[in-house]
Amino acid sequence: MSRYNFKLTEDKWQKFWEENKSFKSEINRDKKKYYCLEMFPYPSGKIHMGHVRNYTIGDVLSRYKKLKGFNVLHPMGWDAFGMPAENAARDNKLNPEDWTKSNIDTMKKQLKKLGLSIDWDREISTCSEDYYKHQQMFFLELLEKKLVYRKENYVNWDPVDETVLANEQVIDGKGWRSGATVERKKLSQWFFNISKFSQDLLDGLEKLKTWPNKVKTMQKNWIGKSFGCEIEFKLEGDLPVDKVKCFTTRPDTLFGFSFLALSADHEISNYYKDNKDFIKFKEECSKTGTTEEAIAVGEKIGFKTNLKAINPLKPDEKVPVFFANFVLMDYGFGAVFGCPGHDQRDFDFAKKYNLDIKTVVRPADKSDNFKVEREAYSGSGILINSEFLNGLNAPDKSVIETIKILEKKKLGKKQINYRLKDWGVSRQRYWGCPIPIIYDENGDHQAVPKSMLPVKLPKQINLDVKGNPLDSKDDWKEVTIDGKKYTRETDTLDTFVCSSWYYLRFCSPTENNYGFNKDEIDYWMPVDQYIGGVEHAILHLLYSRFFMRAIDYENSNFNITEPFESLFTQGMVCHETYKDINNNWLSPDEVEKKGDRYFNKSNGEEIKVGPSESMSKSKKNVIDPEFIINNYGADSVRLFILSDSPPEKDVQWSEQGMISSYKFIQKLWTLHNEIKLKINDEKKEIFDEELQEFTNLTIAKITNNLEKFNYNVIIANMYETYNFFVNYLKKNNHLKNLEENYIKILTCFSPIIPHFSSECLEDLNYNDNLSWPKYNNALLDKEKINVVIQINGRKRSLININRGISEKDLLKLVKEDKNCEKYLSKKEIKKIVYVENRLMNILINE
């Protein structure tokens, strides 16, 4: 017998699958479809371990479903637009397209080495004209449906690079590249009206039974529905404004009203734009750190106006009006009614500016003399000091009652508010999908005629300019249509737009007239299982859910509204981090372990070992998958990446673990050859029940664990199976039923280690067309079973009996049992709990 040569075997099968188009998927209405999708990768250069984990999980599922008889769609593509390409191209004097395409080539080869069951004929890339053409059409469609609009909005502006920065590019308030202090700047940008679907997106979550609750909760919070009331406050003062609207969830505390706070961007601020103190105040506001935490914890500051606001329920009561840094312009109406007694933030503000703190809610167990002192009381209770509202239960009853009263008096009305904001999709970047809009000489926008789509990105581009490179590309920017001159929109679309509909494109990747073909969509959609990182729990998934609704809005193309039927979020791949004495990060292959200590390979210095963290280039704690695949083989890598932790949790990369997976494949090969010998044995006469039972149980376990994503347990089942066979074959020969059972076992292993299984099956003259073995439920219950005997709840013995023995007969055996005898003799039995075939608990007097 020769050693298992993973290189030859894996190459052979990968070639076989490719040449035979083993994973090609076509509509077949006689079969049930299964659409398995993993989040497509960004072509950053090389695949990383996170990809290996993600795509292995998806591949196991796809292969399993295929064996189960489903018509499986398992595609792969590239999320190919984005900033890294632009940066890398500028740094290396390349073209973003060339950089991206070469990365795709590399990564595609690497992914193929994993032996994934992917239909590569459906490969798509979002940076191809063929893809973004349809995206531009969608954009124009949404524009027609008024789901796209243009408005002014604040952006992070880098004054040195003259460019817009994404939030993650702002580090400590400074631009990541230039180091210049980032400014807020108003720019006119394109928006998708996602907030129109707030309620619908919220309701849709209810239908997603197999999404992790964690993700659903995050989306729910992100949408942020709150029930309350809009109230109009009359203003008095020396300005030509006489009223302002506020949104509140607690109108019932209106008698605790002691100030009104406006956002510094509120329209009333226009009257103060030349006021020196106000300008100073605004500057002060922008100083408090930029991190969200700093803003949340930061000091509350205000600017007092000469205005007075009138309490609508108590017209003789007038309170001061402030501008305050904690009031957000884009939530509610950019104005808050302050009730310091029952809101901590208002309380802090009132303390600082010496405003009244009125108590209008008391806890149920306190008297009406209760007074808010050290901190606001925001719990439930009873309304007090509130005239006609006194005695109401707060907040449940009192809020509804108050709204009724306000509505009757025409002072306000019930309102539901959402935190979800419209999606700004403009990016001042070159490497993205061009927005198909042109501006005429008056600056008015209009759609690029559909016949002129796609608006192609210019191939030649100078990236060494300030701001958006497209802005400087005059020969591209200026167009003449029917003799009229226009200027193109130079903003490109957020890459999240590309990934919001790619799952539709996979269904009909070559459809030329439209983004998808309805027949194909009807057959393949929705995605039955979507798999990816939890970092996309909010934006990507919400945008995709929005996009399905938006495309369907007023069209009704689809029978479905939710794109992803099930969602699985896998954990990250982690590794220890290493630092030398100068606090420089070191990569694992620069480090050598001797005993419990670690040393730098090149100079022998001792290394500090840090905590295990998600693999990242910046911390250098990365393991290159290609290197590992070349060394140990794809099956070993697949085995290891699944073995150590449940797929939804983080997994710790371990060289030891990797080696042991490699060895396991070798051991399986040795076992295979032993089994083959015994299968070819001439004298096959014994039909063994134990083997039959074991195989049946194993199939049951693996099947159930596959269904529940307990992939780590499947690896344990595989080891168990190996151990069983090794011991079993030592004792048993001339087996008639060995071949049949072994083939079933190999089939069960094949989703995890497909190359190895295919090789073994072929070695025994079985072809690839096997189906998933069924297990027999009846056979799961063995004749002879162990029953636990407890005495007063403590395990005292284990008795091997025939299934279904009566309580009486078992008790007899128990009394004879030497372990139980000493506890039971001369003791009175008070009670017996008998769970058939499982356990007997005998209660006695001690």
Added chain:
RNA sequence: GGGCGAAUGGCGGAACUGGUAGACGCGUUGGACUCAAAAUCCAAUAGUAGCAAUACUGUGAGAGUUCGAUUCUCUCUUUGCCCACCA
């Protein structure tokens, strides 16, 4: 500040619907093979006591429900993740 999880040997983790806690792997220890090492194979491995049979303790802490709790309920501790001045 708000929300959602998690806590089991030296480590990663198993445990169906409340019914034998610690499957499987790593590590460690001992042994076989070898001139030796690697590889491989065999055995042991929660803790305490014991030669052993066995007994007691044990799933973050404390209570509760139950014949019986890793699993259900309550309180607390620690920890992770997400969101964050959302009116």
